[in-house]
Amino acid sequence: MGIKFSEVTHTFKNPDGKTRFIAMENINLDINDDSEFLMVCGHTGSGKSTLIQHMNALLFPTSGKLDIFDRVIKPKRNRKLNEIRKQVGLVFQFPEYQLFDETVLKDVMFGPINFGLKKEEAKEKAIKALQMVGFEESLYDQSPFRLSGGQMKKASIAGILALEPKIIVLDEPTRGLDPQSSAEVMELFDKIHKEYNKTIIVITHDMDIVSKYAKRVVVLNEGKIVYDGSKEALFTNKDFDSFHLDYPSSMKLAKKIKDEMNLDINTNVFTLEELMDEFISSFIFFASFILEG
Ligand SMILES: Nc1ncnc2c1ncn2[C@@H]1O[C@H](COP(=O)(O)OP(=O)(O)OP(=O)(O)O)[C@@H](O)[C@H]1O
Ligand SMILES: [Mg+2]
Structure with missing residues (x-):
């Protein structure tokens, strides 16, 4: 049991104060608490x-309901949400919404202290989390608001890791990070997922990240789920053009090689390593064909 959306709709008030805007409509979605x-x-x-803000009850449904572990979240009043926030950790799209304390270390310690740990234990968890995301030790006592965008992002991720939640939800975790930090952060979540069987949920616009790490992809369009399935079936879906997504670089490059070099290679390759393997086996086939005369 993890998170289950049943016919969830969410609307926001329009600026006129009378009408409402439908941001999400009739969502049905089941997410396991392990191995997703x-x-x-x-x-x-x-x-x-x-x-995703419904997944730890930051937003409540306007209609429909959610089951989050053993809690049912319905429209309007829902009390005592602390336990949910510990089970489902959410890293915001904009880290400045999440950070607030005087120093980075205090900020990361806040969650564990809030959930009942003693100061020393909280400090240990905070330092472990900051080390996991590769945050520079020299900046532990810096104000979070004097950090660069990428450092802020790492600090906000550490703040959630320190809680050791069962499910980790990340809104564009690599946004604002340089390519190396971005790869490190994704490798970290891949490792956490594999070693602890933890469910990781990531919003991303980066199709190279999707093609490398995703097991399952949900695509939204105008507040509705238009695709829920494997990445392999996503990129070969007949409706792909209507999803407003790009192809991963490996597939784009494979298509270019196929067209421009007239090589008959499989273009459904999800990483550059897979593309290289395709290219090499096709080259070996071509060479043996020539050698055999
Ligand atoms: N607090 C709010 N009040 C009013 N409208 C909102 C609010 N939050 C989001 N919306 C609207 O709901 C729609 C969905 O917003 P949401 O932030 O979920 O999109 P998104 O898919 O995360 O976009 P992005 O890729 O730009 O982050 C948008 O049209 C947005 O303007
Ligand atoms: Mg967003």
């Missing part, structure tokens, strides 16, 4: 952040 590596995709404004 789920990516949520879709164009800007399609409802991704709205969707």
Whole structure:
């Protein structure tokens, strides 16, 4: 049992104060609390952040209901949500919404202390989490608001890791990070997922991340789920063009090689390593054909 959305709709008030805007409509979604590596995709404004903010009850449904572990979340009043926030850790799209304390270390310690740990234990967990995301030790006592965007992102991720939640939800975790930090962060979540069987949910616009790490992909379009399945079936889906997504670089490059070099290679390759393997086996086939005369 993890998170289950049943016919969930969420609307926001329009600026006129009378009408409402439907950000998410009739969502049915089942997420296991182990072994899922789920990516949520879709164009800007399609409802991704709205969707995931329901997963730890930051937003309540306007209609429908959610089951989050053993709690049922319904429209309007829901009390005592602390336990849910510990089970489902959510890293915000914009880290400045999450950080607030005087120093980075205090900020990361806040969650564990809030959930009942003693100061020393909280400090241990915070330092472990900061080390996991590769945060520079020299900045532990810095104000979080004097950090660069990438450092802020890492600090906000550490704040959630320190809670050791059962499910980790990340809204665009690699946004603002340089390519190396971005790869390190994704490798870290891949490792956490594999070693502890933890469910990881990631919103991303980066199709190279989807093609490398996702086990399951949910695509939103205008607040509705238009695709829920494997990445392999996503990129070969007949409706792919209507999803407003790009292809991963490996597939784009494979198509270019196939067309421009007239090589008959499989273009459904999800990483550059897979593309290289395709290229090499096709080259070996071609060479043996020539050698055999
Ligand atoms: N607090 C709010 N009040 C009013 N409208 C909102 C609010 N939050 C989101 N919306 C609207 O709901 C829609 C979905 O927003 P959401 O932030 O979920 O999109 P998104 O898919 O995460 O987009 P992005 O890729 O740009 O982050 C958008 O049209 C947005 O303007
Ligand atoms: Mg968003």
